[in-house]
Each structure stands twice: as C-alpha cells, then as structure tokens.
Amino acid sequence: MCGIAGFFSPNGLESDLITRMSDIIAHRGPDDSGAALWKTLEAPSPSSQIGSNDTARLALGHRRLSIVDLSAHGHQPMPYKDGRYWLTYNGEIYNHVELRAELESLGYGFMSGTDSEIIPAAYDAWGQECLHRFNGMWAFALFDTQEKTLFLARDRFGIKPLYYWTTPDSAFFFGSEIKQFTVLPGWDARLNHQRAYDFLVWAMSDHTDETFFEGVYQIAPGHCLTLDLTNPPTFDNGRAPVEQWYVLTPQNNTLSFEQAAAHFKTLLEDSVRLRLRADVPVGSCLSGGLDSSSIVCLMSALLEESDARHLQKTFSACSDVASVDERKWIDKVTARTGVEPHFTYPDLSHLFPLSEQITWHLDEPFGSSSIYAQWHVFALAKENGVTVMLDGQGADEMLAGYHAFFGPRLADLFRSLRWITLAREALLIHHRHGRPWTWIAAQTADSLIPNRLRGPLRKLSGRTYKAPDWLNLNILHANPVNPNPPAARSIQGLSRMQLLHTNLQKLLHWEDRDSMAHGIEARVPFLDYRLVEFVLGLPADYKIADAVTKRVLRTGMSGTIPNEIRDRVDKIGFATPEEIWIKDRAPDLFRTKIEETIEQSQGLITREALTYFDDVLAGRKPFNFTLWRIINFAQWLRVFSVKV
Numbered sequence: 001m002c003g004i005a006g007f008f009s010p011n012g013l014e015s016d017l018i019t020r021m022s023d024i025i026a027h028r029g030p031d032d033s034g035a036a037l038w039k040t041l042e043a044p045s046p047s048s049q050i051g052s053n054d055t056a057r058l059a060l061g062h063r064r065l066s067i068v069d070l071s072a073h074g075h076q077p078m079p080y081k082d083g084r085y086w087l088t089y090n091g092e093i094y095n096h097v098e099l100r101a102e103l104e105s106l107g108y109g110f111m112s113g114t115d116s117e118i119i120p121a122a123y124d125a126w127g128q129e130c131l132h133r134f135n136g137m138w139a140f141a142l143f144d145t146q147e148k149t150l151f152l153a154r155d156r157f158g159i160k161p162l163y164y165w166t167t168p169d170s171a172f173f174f175g176s177e178i179k180q181f182t183v184l185p186g187w188d189a190r191l192n193h194q195r196a197y198d199f200l201v202w203a204m205s206d207h208t209d210e211t212f213f214e215g216v217y218q219i220a221p222g223h224c225l226t227l228d229l230t231n232p233p234t235f236d237n238g239r240a241p242v243e244q245w246y247v248l249t250p251q252n253n254t255l256s257f258e259q260a261a262a263h264f265k266t267l268l269e270d271s272v273r274l275r276l277r278a279d280v281p282v283g284s285c286l287s288g289g290l291d292s293s294s295i296v297c298l299m300s301a302l303l304e305e306s307d308a309r310h311l312q313k314t315f316s317a318c319s320d321v322a323s324v325d326e327r328k329w330i331d332k333v334t335a336r337t338g339v340e341p342h343f344t345y346p347d348l349s350h351l352f353p354l355s356e357q358i359t360w361h362l363d364e365p366f367g368s369s370s371i372y373a374q375w376h377v378f379a380l381a382k383e384n385g386v387t388v389m390l391d392g393q394g395a396d397e398m399l400a401g402y403h404a405f406f407g408p409r410l411a412d413l414f415r416s417l418r419w420i421t422l423a424r425e426a427l428l429i430h431h432r433h434g435r436p437w438t439w440i441a442a443q444t445a446d447s448l449i450p451n452r453l454r455g456p457l458r459k460l461s462g463r464t465y466k467a468p469d470w471l472n473l474n475i476l477h478a479n480p481v482n483p484n485p486p487a488a489r490s491i492q493g494l495s496r497m498q499l500l501h502t503n504l505q506k507l508l509h510w511e512d513r514d515s516m517a518h519g520i521e522a523r524v525p526f527l528d529y530r531l532v533e534f535v536l537g538l539p540a541d542y543k544i545a546d547a548v549t550k551r552v553l554r555t556g557m558s559g560t561i562p563n564e565i566r567d568r569v570d571k572i573g574f575a576t577p578e579e580i581w582i583k584d585r586a587p588d589l590f591r592t593k594i595e596e597t598i599e600q601s602q603g604l605i606t607r608e609a610l611t612y613f614d615d616v617l618a619g620r621k622p623f624n625f626t627l628w629r630i631i632n633f634a635q636w637l638r639v640f641s642v643k644v
Helices: 017-023 096-105 118-133 178-183 193-202 257-275 290-305 327-337 348-362 370-383 395-399 403-415 419-433 437-448 451-460 491-500 503-516 529-536 551-556 578-585 587-600 608-618 626-639
Strands: 003-014 032-038 055-064 078-080 085-093 136-144 149-154 163-166 172-175 216-218 223-228 282-285 313-317 340-344 388-390 521-523
Touching: 003 017, 003 085, 003 136, 017 032, 017 055, 017 178, 055 085, 055 136, 078 118, 085 118, 096 118, 118 136, 118 149, 118 223, 163 178, 172 178, 193 626, 257 290, 257 529, 257 551, 282 290, 290 327, 290 395, 290 551, 313 327, 313 370, 327 340, 340 370, 348 370, 348 503, 348 578, 348 587, 348 626, 370 503, 395 491, 395 503, 395 529, 395 551, 403 419, 403 437, 403 491, 419 437, 491 503, 491 529, 503 521, 578 587, 578 608, 587 608, 587 626, 608 626
Parallel strands: 282 313, 282 388, 313 340, 388 521
Antiparallel strands: 003 055, 003 172, 032 055, 078 085, 085 136, 136 149, 149 223, 163 172, 163 216
C-alpha cells in the first residue's frame, strides 16, 4: 500500500517540495494524501500548510492506498503518543492483530484499526527490535520529536522499496520511487556506468545498494537507518550510514521428509491466511505453475471456511503461441477451485506503445518483455475492482525451482561420494529436462572448483569473458567483470544468493512497480520469513532429487492442488513469445528499434548491435534477452533524460 516521501535539510528547503515528491507517485496512493512539516525541530507540532515561500527543515509526505481500516483514521503522516512520533509508511504488517493485543496488554491504546498505528507503538515499546516482531512488508520513516531522530527501515527481503538521495550541503531525501527525486532542485540524471554494464551484459539489476542513477541508493533489504537531526548528517559519497537489522538464519530441524512437507503446508497456509487480511477485495495471479496454483488453492480453502469462496478472482496472462501459453494448466486450477478467472492476451501491437510508460513506472530498465505481460495482469485486476493481489514470488529461489540448482545438487553428490545417485541424477536431468551433457558437466564443475581457480581455468579453456563489441567501453567507463557473487557451492548457498542478491531482488522491484502503477498492492506469501527460514534449513534432498525440484512443496500440496500441476516439470510463468516476435512476426520492427537505440544511446551502443541482431535472426547466435535489454536501456535513457 501507499507511497512515502520526505526530506531533511539543516538549512531548510522549500516546503512545497514535499508536495511535488508526493504528487509524482499519486498512482501508489489514489485514496488520500498528506504532509507534515517542521520549520524548526523544536516546533511542538508540525504544520500541514504548504506555501511556495515557506521553508521547512523536515517534511514527511504520504499517498494512501486504503487497505485496512478505510476510514480517515488511517490518514498519514500519522501521529502517535500525543504527537511524539510521526509515521509515513508503505506496506502491511500482517500480524497487526496479534501485535495490537500484545501492545494493549502493555498499556498502549489505539485510535484506529490500521496496521500503521502498530508501528510507532511497537517502536516506543521495543525500539529498533520491534522490526523482528513484524511479519510483513514495509518501508517506513518514523520521526521521534523528543529524541530528534529520523528512523527509516525496510523489510527483511526488500518487498517494498526505499530510496534516498543526498546533496553536498547534507540535505537528505527519501521516497518509494526514484522518480520522486527528479522534481527536486539540483537534480541531474547521471548514469551509473558500472550498473549499466552489469545490466546490459549480465542482466543484473538491484544486486547492490546502487541504482542506475549515479548518487541514488536504496536501503538494502533487512537494513535500517537512524539519522540524528541535531547534528548535520555526513554522507560518504552520498551513502548514508545504514545498518543491517536482519540476518537470514536457516532453522535447524530433524524432521522426516513427510513431516517437513506437512509443516511446509501449515506454514504456507498460515502465511496465505494472514495475507487475506484486508478490507478490500483480494485476488491472485495465476500462471498455472506450482507456486501460484498453490496459493490459489489455499485461498480457496480458506475462503470456503468463511463462506466467501464465491468472491475469489484470478488473473492470468495467456498467449496465442502454444509454447508459452499455460491456459490448459490454468483451467485445471479454476475447475478445481471454482474461482472466477480472468484472462489477458498481451500482444506485440501494444508492446512498444506501452513500454515507455512501463519504463517510467519501473524507474530503471527491465530485463525482458515478460514485465509487459505482468503489467497487463495487474491492469486486468484493476479493471475488475481488485485492490490486493497474492503472487508467488520467492518460491523458486528458496525451493530450488530453477535449473541452476542442478549444478550444486550434482556437486554435493560428487563430494559425498554418492556415485550411483550422481549418475542417476545426471541421467534424469538429461532426459527429463533436455539438458545437454556438456551443460551438466559445466554446471557441476562450477560448483566444485574453488572460486580462486575458476578465473584461471576459464582463461585456459578459452572461456574468459570479453566485453561485447556492440558496447562502447570507451564511453561506458565500467570494469568489464562478472558482477555475480562467487559461485554458490551448495543448494542453500545458491538460495541465499538468489533471495538476497540476484534474482529475487529485481523480480520484487518489477512486481512492486507493475502493481502500484495500477493502485494495487501485491502480496507474496512465500516470503513469510518463517517459511523462508524453515525451507532454507531443510536438507538439499528435500528440495531437489531425481531431477525433481520443489519436492517439499509438491508433497506438501498433494491433494490440495491438481495432480497434473503437482507433477509438472516445465516452467513458463507470465512469459511472452519474445523470440517468435523478434524472429518471425516482426523482425523489421525490432531491427528498427535497434537502429533507434544506436542513435539514442549517446554512443554507448555501437552499430555492431545490428550485426548481433542479424546473427540472432539467422540462428548464428542463440536467442536470449540481450536484444530487449539493449532496446529498453535506450528507452530508459530517453524517458529520464539521463546523461551518459
């Protein structure tokens, strides 16, 4: 829910800046808006009067998407404890009912039924440790008028965004989206060259606290920041002194596989139950895969208990290209649950007319046209009056759902001398998933070879990576190195890497922007921290064996989801037939887009990009999403007037 904004300046700033920062993200909070300003930190109460000639040292802004307690009691910035605390907050604390009861037993009172009011009360009771008690997603700023501190925090896995930007005179700005800084005096959109290289060459984004904009940072997942406003804060090259409050710690357990599968279902069911708490309609994304089907079926059972099953709606992206269409799988789930299904068929004709709008909402370039399909799903939900959507992000990363987990699996069998199992596993991967033997060997070796030797061995084998000739490194001043963390040597290690540093972070970025662009709150039950910590502590065999991924999910959900879904081994998701669009349906259109990219990239993309395009078209080079990244990167440069 919602969007937040704020600034602090030792010297004071124009008060109407907070209005500009809030208005540009009105899509995040169409139901209400508010601001609180302090001309001096000693003021007994803030002002909500904003004038063009007024100045403020501190300002908090808010755009509200009403989800829990739709009354005016949910207005923000929200005061608490006779105005000692002031909160601006984006997210949901799902266990707010239980926390409210605990806090009331400690003598705290509440004026609303919102989850928002729980935050300042919990902070007053437990200080920063309150974060460990929250089960949810959040990015918030809390001003303590007594201590003169500004406390900002982000949830464990970074489901909700929180960015900041500083100026040389120690002014500090924060917000839910980067575009909020574009309305500020002194803003200059400058390219972060290293992050651009990481994206264009390696498809990496949101893997550090840096962004594509030089000088703009995000508070990392599980981190927080406390600013003492009585002393002008100092920033190291624009970076604020954040600290980590959450460390992902796998649970140790001795459960049998059957016990673990049953406990997994219990935890997931409770996570879904908590995420159904809302005073507005709740729907779900449905791709027909294991993850979304599990959520839909659990929702159906829970809603049936409360005689509300008839309210359930699902939203799916389909295609007229059979290879990426999951309609047959979706139909099995809808037939099983009796939900009200809704379908959208994103096509090529609207891709480029919409892609610049999507890029503006996403703030940064995005990796494939699958984001375009996701955009249509949330637009469809909005058209049908749904305000909250449950989605399956996070399951693949923690349950070893990607083929990249086969390498650590085989390496583990090799190290434990389980030769027969190793041979059987490799054979099943080859036959069941169609992976070549060379791929299987390379993936296994990458998880066995010490990281200090991987570079030299790649060089000896002729696999040293060089910058592509379509990228001008004389203009893009970046170090041409692989930005991925060292290869994970275990399934648990790869899960941790994908959850916290690589894959999941960019998926959550795209999920947040695509949903909030339509005034929809996306909730992700698989990222309940209790479930993540439990799954990460399970033995590797519980997650992947016999070339079958997500074993504990499949067994736990047996009897709940259709057998055909449970036994699927292919994976599609909300995909588009991008390769068919490029190669078969509109090669001239995409070639024109590459030509435009070369002209608009300020020299970064060379004419060799056309040669690369022709090679992909002719089959001389394999298709991947590089062509889309090249095109969309140039769109992003233009949309935000970024200087290279």
